Amino acid sequence: MTTISPTTEYPILETARQQVLEDGIGLTEAQLLEVLRLPDPAVPAALELAHQVRLKHCGEDVEVEGIISIKTGGCPEDCHFCSQSGLFDSPVRGVWLDIPELVRAAKETAATGATEFCIVAAVRGPDIKLMNQIKFAIDRINEEVDINIACSLGMLTQRQVDQLASWGVHRYNHNLETARSYFPQVVTTHSYEERLETCAMVKEAGMELCCGALIGMGESLEQRAELAAQLAALEPHEVPLNFLNPRPGTPLENQQLMDGKDALRAIAAFRLAMPRTVLRYAGGRELTLGDLGTREGLLGGINAVIVGNYLTTLGRPAAADLTLLVDLNMPIKELQKTL
Amino acid sequence: MIPNRSTSSLIGSFCGHCGELYPTETFDGGSAPPSNVLQAGDVHVAGTAHRECAARLQLEPPRYCGQCGRRLKVQVSPHAWTASCSRHGTVTS
Numbered sequence A: 001m002t003t004i005s006p007t008t009e010y011p012i013l014e015t016a017r018q019q020v021l022e023d024g025i026g027l028t029e030a031q032l033l034e035v036l037r038l039p040d041p042a043v044p045a046a047l048e049l050a051h052q053v054r055l056k057h058c059g060e061d062v063e064v065e066g067i068i069s070i071k072t073g074g075c076p077e078d079c080h081f082c083s084q085s086g087l088f089d090s091p092v093r094g095v096w097l098d099i100p101e102l103v104r105a106a107k108e109t110a111a112t113g114a115t116e117f118c119i120v121a122a123v124r125g126p127d128i129k130l131m132n133q134i135k136f137a138i139d140r141i142n143e144e145v146d147i148n149i150a151c152s153l154g155m156l157t158q159r160q161v162d163q164l165a166s167w168g169v170h171r172y173n174h175n176l177e178t179a180r181s182y183f184p185q186v187v188t189t190h191s192y193e194e195r196l197e198t199c200a201m202v203k204e205a206g207m208e209l210c211c212g213a214l215i216g217m218g219e220s221l222e223q224r225a226e227l228a229a230q231l232a233a234l235e236p237h238e239v240p241l242n243f244l245n246p247r248p249g250t251p252l253e254n255q256q257l258m259d260g261k262d263a264l265r266a267i268a269a270f271r272l273a274m275p276r277t278v279l280r281y282a283g284g285r286e287l288t289l290g291d292l293g294t295r296e297g298l299l300g301g302i303n304a305v306i307v308g309n310y311l312t313t314l315g316r317p318a319a320a321d322l323t324l325l326v327d328l329n330m331p332i333k334e335l336q337k338t339l
Numbered sequence B: 001m002i003p004n005r006s007t008s009s010l011i012g013s014f015c016g017h018c019g020e021l022y023p024t025e026t027f028d029g030g031s032a033p034p035s036n037v038l039q040a041g042d043v044h045v046a047g048t049a050h051r052e053c054a055a056r057l058q059l060e061p062p063r064y065c066g067q068c069g070r071r072l073k074v075q076v077s078p079h080a081w082t083a084s085c086s087r088h089g090t091v092t093s
């Protein structure tokens, strides 16, 4: 059994106990940096506090989601971490998923108890063909499967935002990925502002905003704190937290894997930045954290998981995560159709 | 999951992860497996040069056809993956 050092040994955790746990106010950027700089022996106490914050402000449920790529590869953008960019010499080939397969995947996802099914396309933004495919897919899924449908289709126009909302897409994913100050090192084909504009339109239209982070791309701790604070300012419904899995052929292919302890510090910090947000384990956790880390994160502020595979890489078997949730006595959030 | 064995596009002379031709080196004994073939799921990876590739293939689908080294068309879904070579057919996890 590990003994957890009391938070009293670490002033920032004492501050967080009052400010975040008791008062429900997220930490500021400067405070988050202090959490990210905590020494290793403080990490269990930080995770424990983040877990209490999650239980108090979000509850014990865990939200389970499956994701699928409707259009893989060939993206014109140059996000340096992404194997689906058509600008890099990546082994990922362009492929479209047909609708029956998509419906089948939605059914399988629902069978795991998941309440969310996110349809993703590797595009700068959707064209008419993709929007038509999405509409068709949503209708077919709704006919056959009881699950909330989310989409991630890149940057949207106002008209596209309105269309998706009217078709019943209840949540839209558009990540910030990294801090504003680091973004130009990672993406040059579009700006941070363009990402923020889509996020703002999504919220304005009444869809839930899912806006995530990808950490471990070489950003500094200051920039990690900056990112958490920038996400908190957006007040997204959900933040998927990805850890870089360096992909062959991309500019970040030789980036060192993030240290597991740093990843855990980041999980605690993100929860302490956003006490009420759904904080989801997303890509890269298997490599960065392994089985033990997955468990620690779920007991350290995470309250949602992507089950099964990701878009181009494989995840832990869904059964492993579902068994873990049973072991941890964490019920899966039930379906409440929001629209 | 049982792979569709109607094709052998996962098994052959090319590494499913990096697409390189396997070296012809043979296994020299020691504590490793009794042949020069390691298994990663259903993907066989020969030789020590591709041990890391074998490990990677536990967490990602193959990207290259084992028979001809062509890039595969790969579709990943939450609970399975499908990889197709234009010459050697389709394999489903």
Ligand code: SF4
Binding pocket: A075, A076, A077, A078, A079, A082, A083, A084, A085, A121, A122, A123, A124, A154
């Ligand atoms: S926009 Fe999305 S799919 Fe395209 S390169 Fe960037 S992350 Fe990859």
Ligand SMILES: [Zn+2]
Binding pocket: B015, B016, B017, B018, B019, B020, B049, B050, B053
């Ligand atoms: Zn290889």
Ligand SMILES: [Zn+2]
Binding pocket: B009, B065, B066, B067, B068, B069, B070, B085, B086, B087, B088, B089
């Ligand atoms: Zn082939």
